[in-house]
Amino acid sequence: MKEIDIPIEASVGQSRTNPLARVFDELVRFCRSRSMFMLHYCTGCGAIELPPAMTSRFDMERLGIQPMVTPRQADILLITGYVSIKTLKRVILTYEQMGSPKYVIGICSCTVNGGMYWQSYATAKQLDQYLPVDLYIAGCMPRPEAVLEGMRKLMDRIRSDEADGWKDYYRRYDWYLGNQQHLFGDDWQTPADVIGEASHYDLAGPGTEGEHTRLLQQCQKPLEPQQTFFQIGGSLEKKGEFHE
Amino acid sequence: MSKTVTPWLDNLLQEIEGIEIRRKDSRRVRIDIAADSLPTLLELLRGRAGYVHLSAITCVDWIDESQFELVYQLWSYESQSLVSAHIRIAREPGVYVSVFDLYQPAAFFERDIHEMFGVYFEGSPDMSKFILTEWNGPPPMRKEFDSEAWVNETFEWKDYQPDWLKEITEQGGGIVKTPEETRQKNP
Ligand code: SF4
Numbered sequence: 025m026k027e028i029d030i031p032i033e034a035s036v037g038q039s040r041t042n043p044l045a046r047v048f049d050e051l052v053r054f055c056r057s058r059s060m061f062m063l064h065y066c067t068g069c070g071a072i073e074l075p076p077a078m079t080s081r082f083d084m085e086r087l088g089i090q091p092m093v094t095p096r097q098a099d100i101l102l103i104t105g106y107v108s109i110k111t112l113k114r115v116i117l118t119y120e121q122m123g124s125p126k127y128v129i130g131i132c133s134c135t136v137n138g139g140m141y142w143q144s145y146a147t148a149k150q151l152d153q154y155l156p157v158d159l160y161i162a163g164c165m166p167r168p169e170a171v172l173e174g175m176r177k178l179m180d181r182i183r184s185d186e187a188d189g190w191k192d193y194y195r196r197y198d199w200y201l202g203n204q205q206h207l208f209g210d211d212w213q214t215p216a217d218v219i220g221e222a223s224h225y226d227l228a229g230p231g232t233e234g235e236h237t238r239l240l241q242q243c244q245k246p247l248e249p250q251q252t253f254f255q256i257g258g259s260l261e262k263k264g265e266f267h268e
Numbered sequence: 269m270s271k272t273v274t275p276w277l278d279n280l281l282q283e284i285e286g287i288e289i290r291r292k293d294s295r296r297v298r299i300d301i302a303a304d305s306l307p308t309l310l311e312l313l314r315g316r317a318g319y320v321h322l323s324a325i326t327c328v329d330w331i332d333e334s335q336f337e338l339v340y341q342l343w344s345y346e347s348q349s350l351v352s353a354h355i356r357i358a359r360e361p362g363v364y365v366s367v368f369d370l371y372q373p374a375a376f377f378e379r380d381i382h383e384m385f386g387v388y389f390e391g392s393p394d395m396s397k398f399i400l401t402e403w404n405g406p407p408p409m410r411k412e413f414d415s416e417a418w419v420n421e422t423f424e425w426k427d428y429q430p431d432w433l434k435e436i437t438e439q440g441g442g443i444v445k446t447p448e449e450t451r452q453k454n455p
Contacts, residue, residue: 109402109403110400110401110402113402136426137425137426137428138419138423138425142419143415143416143419144415144419145403145405145408145413145415145418145419146400146403146408148423149419149423149424149425149426150423150424150425150426153424206422207422208402209404
């Protein structure tokens with residue numbers, strides 16, 4: 025497999041001079057807040073209140089919010105309920121695949137502090153230790169009205185540029201990674217190059233790299249294409265290998 | 269076919285040593301049996317009495333008696349009745365024989381019990397991790413595992429009295445019963 029070098033040009037140290045830039049920023053933020061695609065990762069029982077919130081009774085679509093099927097096309101990651109440690113890994117993988125700007129909403133008391141599973145060995149307690157949560161909607165489970173209220177709140181925060189959890193993930197990546205390593209072990213790694221992304225977005229801060237990212241680099245194994253087997257007419261073909 | 273446990277089954281079972289049969293009602297029988305005789309019993313029930321469906325194997329940890337109890341739930345479609353066979357095995361070393369050769373679904377139940385209680389089933393096809401693939405601690409359903417202590421050691425708790433809540437409390441809202449109060453064990 026050949027490695028291709030894609031040059032990334034970061035606009036380091038360039039300050040904006042266009043006086044209209046801010047006007048456009050505001051317009052962009054307004055549009056962004058009115059068209060949100062959400063990936064609802066139904067981790068727990070709180071997901072039950074989403075179908076009524078999305079369908080004709082409460083109709084989230086009138087606010088411009090729609091469900092989306094893949095992380096790469098979604099803006100909001102909705103965590104609906106308790107996150108088991110096993111699920112948390114998948115949630116982090118999903119989050120890192122989403123394109124910025126991205127927002128995380130923690131629905132249910134379980135995402136705030138463990139909820140009724142506070143003494144369970146299987147669930148993670150505070151979601152915001154592992155992912156930057158922009159908004160919590162507490163309740164066991166919150167009613168669709170509360171979900172809509174929370175969504176409106178997020179829209180306001182996007183418009184006023186306060187919902188910047190995704191920037192926080194780049195700026196304090198070392199802290200988030202440390203908490204993740206605490207749960208998953210030292211050899212925890214994801215395919216995403218978060219530090220590279222942070223410098224690409226010009227968001228690398230003093231907390232981006234640290235002892236935990238050094239540990240990550242030490243333990244990092246090169247990614248290999250996953251070998252999957254599928255059957256065509258009786259013969260086993262191997263996918264994920266390159267033939268000349 | 270009558271929907272009861274047939275009486276001839278009783279006669280048949282009386283042949284096994286160390287067996288105690290209790291009828292719970294017309295369609296439920298509880299059998300306590302010595303661990304050594306269980307495979308024989310299952311073979312009899314499956315081969316001769318139509319109990320072809322093993323619905324579950326459950327495990328109970330009797331830590332004070334230093335024993336595990338294994339319960340095999342067997343269902344007969346013909347007589348529409350349930351037999352639960354109870355055995356006790358020693359908690360240490362916690363090894364028992366698999367019944368996979370008689371009932372293939374047993375593989376899953378045994379793998380699950382191995383993961384949750386640490387009981388090893390000899391002859392079971394796969395004793396590797398099943399659901400708790402991310403778990404490296406002791407088998408969590410064993411009574412000596414203190415989940416609460418583990419959680420307190422591993423996780424931090426969020427502050428339940430943040431500043432923004434004080435404003436709400438002054439207006440008459442807020443938390444009615446704090447989690448600290450809830451968590452206090454009754455004396
Ligand atoms: S807060 Fe309640 S409804 Fe929500 S995930 Fe937890 S237990 Fe389920």
